[in-house]
Amino acid sequence: MSTDDITGVILAGGRSTRMGQDKGVISAAGKMLFEHIADRLRPMVGEILINSNQNASIYGQHFNVVPDITQDYAGPLAGMLAGLKAINTEWALFVPCDVPSFPLDLAKQFVAHSSQHSAVYARDALRDHPTLCLLSKNIIPELESYLAQGERKVMIFLKQINALPVEFNDPQAFANLNTPADVALWEKTLGQPS
Numbered sequence: 001m002s003t004d005d006i007t008g009v010i011l012a013g014g015r016s017t018r019m020g021q022d023k024g025v026i027s028a029a030g031k032m033l034f035e036h037i038a039d040r041l042r043p044m045v046g047e048i049l050i051n052s053n054q055n056a057s058i059y060g061q062h063f064n065v066v067p068d069i070t071q072d073y074a075g076p077l078a079g080m081l082a083g084l085k086a087i088n089t090e091w092a093l094f095v096p097c098d099v100p101s102f103p104l105d106l107a108k109q110f111v112a113h114s115s116q117h118s119a120v121y122a123r124d125a126l127r128d129h130p131t132l133c134l135l136s137k138n139i140i141p142e143l144e145s146y147l148a149q150g151e152r153k154v155m156i157f158l159k160q161i162n163a164l165p166v167e168f169n170d171p172q173a174f175a176n177l178n179t180p181a182d183v184a185l186w187e188k189t190l191g192q193p194s
């Protein structure tokens, strides 16, 4: 599998209630959060899409925007379904808009482990990070039926489809920015422009 076989999908479809405004477009360390994600993602994929349910006029200046198909904020899996249905490649690499220091070798490690699996996801020594995952389009029917049953949990779905966890060493890489305080800390520590 080459980078051209993978579309990067930035997951920015949540409500951002803890942040108080759409996380994807807040400014941090000189750029909007989704731009930090896109810059990191760009070398890993052939094309980038953004899953979002708001601010399409901002995201749309940079990338194609794909809103959720399912109703009522059904969680990140809704964004994954929308992304998988929109891509022109077999594979989608999903990264949330609020994990700006995600591993630089994310796609490389996922691809190295994907030959026997239609789904792989990240974990570190402490926890699973199921919203960072590489999924094949062929899981769409299972995902549709899971969501149609009213189920929402990403990790349970990934287990159900026998997704493979791929371990990464640095838990810091998965720092998740949910609040303005998280953003301020990230800017101070990891987010300084080099």
Ligand SMILES: Nc1nc2c(ncn2[C@@H]2O[C@H](COP(=O)(O)OP(=O)(O)OP(=O)(O)O)[C@@H](O)[C@H]2O)c(=O)[nH]1
Residues within 6 Å of the ligand: 011, 012, 013, 014, 015, 016, 017, 018, 019, 023, 051, 052, 068, 072, 073, 074, 075, 076, 077, 078, 079, 080, 095, 096, 097, 098, 131, 178
């Ligand atoms: N498409 C889509 N993505 C979602 C939804 N809810 C959360 N996400 C995404 O899932 C990832 C983790 O989101 P959370 O931080 O748990 O939820 P959030 O809505 O962004 O923020 P809070 O309202 O503060 O919980 C982010 O990339 C979100 O954009 C949803 O209903 N639809």
